[in-house]
Amino acid sequence: MSIQTNLHQVLTTLPTDTRLVAISKTMTEETVMQAYNAGQRLFGENKVQEIIEKQPHLPKDIEWHFVGHLQRNKVKFIAPFVSMIHAVDSLRLLKEINKQAERNERIIHCLLQFHIADESTKFGLDMAEAEELLNELNKEQLPHIRLCGVMGMATFTEDHTQVRKEFKQLRTYFDYLKNTYFKDDDAFKEISMGMSGDYLIALEEGATIVRIGSTIFGERNY
């Protein structure tokens, strides 16, 4: 099946206010252009080296999200163009994003990544860490970042009950933070969850952003 067909099939399953980040990691610029020509404008990558190699060769009206683990010393490379960083898990990283966004006279949207999976390898905060971060953040002025919500990755498993439970958990975290810290902040509204294998469950559990790669582009060859 073509990328265009895959893309449209995914889009038909999404509620109109849910956004699709097409995860183009390992895909060539030509492949990205097939999705672009089918109308997709929002793309995501998880490696700094790869996104900075691709971005200059692709149309300027693409909105780029960075969805992978981000090291502080690499923020400067993506700050000139990235619109959202999904996997923020420390105040130090947030401060560096603010600093680099300021240098570029931009505002970068950020999501707090939560650890929801039953796997120790996945990055992210627990609620105590998130609250500590937000309480510290209250004392700072970081005008060049905007916290827009939460992000999480479920356990890689066929067990849908488990995956649903983890997405529900992330939703609960979001609701709590919204009510406690962001009640009057309309920007804090995003729940980024769901990948090719589990996005239908994520949608049922309230995802506002899904991050889908292989269902659109086909299997990746590393």
Ligand SMILES: *Cc1c(COP(=O)(O)O)cnc(C)c1O
């Ligand atoms: C690769 C990746 C995805 C998309 O994975 P698929 O299973 O190909 O849809 C989503 N989120 C993150 C953080 C990723 O690294």
